[in-house]
Amino acid sequence: MKRREIYSDLHCIPPVIVRVDGRSFKNALSRIGLEKPYDKRFASAMADAIEIFFRKSGLSPVFAYTFSDEISFLFRDISFEGRIEKIDSVIPSYISSALTLTLKPSEPISFDSRVIPVNDNDIAGYLAWRQDEAWRNCINSYAYYTLLSEGMEEKDAAAILKNKGASEMHELLFQRGINVSRVPKWQRRGIMVMRKEYHAKGYNPHLEEETVSVRKKVVQDWDIPLFKSPQGEDFLKKTL
Incomplete structure (x- = not known):
């Protein structure tokens, strides 16, 4: 029956x-x-789950x-010899467990x-594309839940927003006193989790001298720039 595992030899x-x-x-x-539409408790749980993934x-x-x-995870080195079956099962299952915790x-x-x-x-x-999607998700979510807060049914709110562009939804919100361009950056632009280098001071008792070593720690960045901007391009160069 082993030969029926027809996808087990797919590698990346x-x-x-x-x-x-x-x-x-x-x-x-x-x-x-x-x-609704955003809860920092959930965003923090997602970021913390990613940290657990990085660490453990x-x-x-x-x-x-x-x-x-x-x-979205970027891997330059991939485990499991690049077996897609393994990657597509281990990573989402681990994140499911970490987010549950x-x-x-x-x-x-x-x-x-x-x-x-x-x-x-x-x-x-790719990152600019996903960040654009984060913005669309942000403005659509605010518009949708604003309409619900006014007593509109879910299906009616979804129908009204279905064919509206971002500028139209922005205007819909602005007329109700909501400037979505001023909501917290993490809602509009997303969050990055990465390893950053830092210098740790120590002491070598054999040489009787202070030492400085380079180490890495996992950090969350909730204040990321627009990836399409010059500042964002510089940010990505440093990150990559």
């Missing part, structure tokens, strides 16, 4: 991006009492970019996963 070559997305999160998280999974992403219930939901949660082969020239464009 790094660098690759692995994007995981929450599955049916609206229903799974509806009973936790999260604020045994895998080594260069960075993770997250917004809403989506996470940090958020403590009342029912099981799950993520799906996809592997995206890239080269170095693709990475900045």
Whole structure:
């Protein structure tokens, strides 16, 4: 029966991006009492779950970019000999477990996963694309829940917003006193989790002298720039 495992020989070559997305999160998280359209408790739980992944999974992403219930990991070195079956099962299952530990939901949660082969020239464009999606998600979420707060039914709110562009939704919100361009940056631009180098002072008792060593720590950046801007381009060069 081994020959029926027809996908087990599919491999990928790094660098690759692995994007995981929450599955049916609206229903799974509806009973936790999260604020709408954004809840910092959920965003913090997502970022902390990614930190757990960096520290304890045994895998080594260069960075993770997250917004809403989506996470994109960049790998320059990939485990499991690049076996896609392994990558697409281990990574989302680990994140599901880590988020369960940090958020403590009342029912099981799950993520799906996809592997995206890239080269170095693709990475900045990919991140700019996902950050554009973060902005669309932000403005659509504020518009949707603003309409619901006015007593509109879900299906009616969704129908009204279906064919509206970002500028139209922005105007809809502005007329109601909401300037979505001034909501917290992490809602508009997402969050990055990465390893950063720092210098640690020590002492060598054999040489009887102070030492300085370079180490790395996992950090969360909730104040990232627009990736398409000059500042964002410089940020990505340093990160990559």
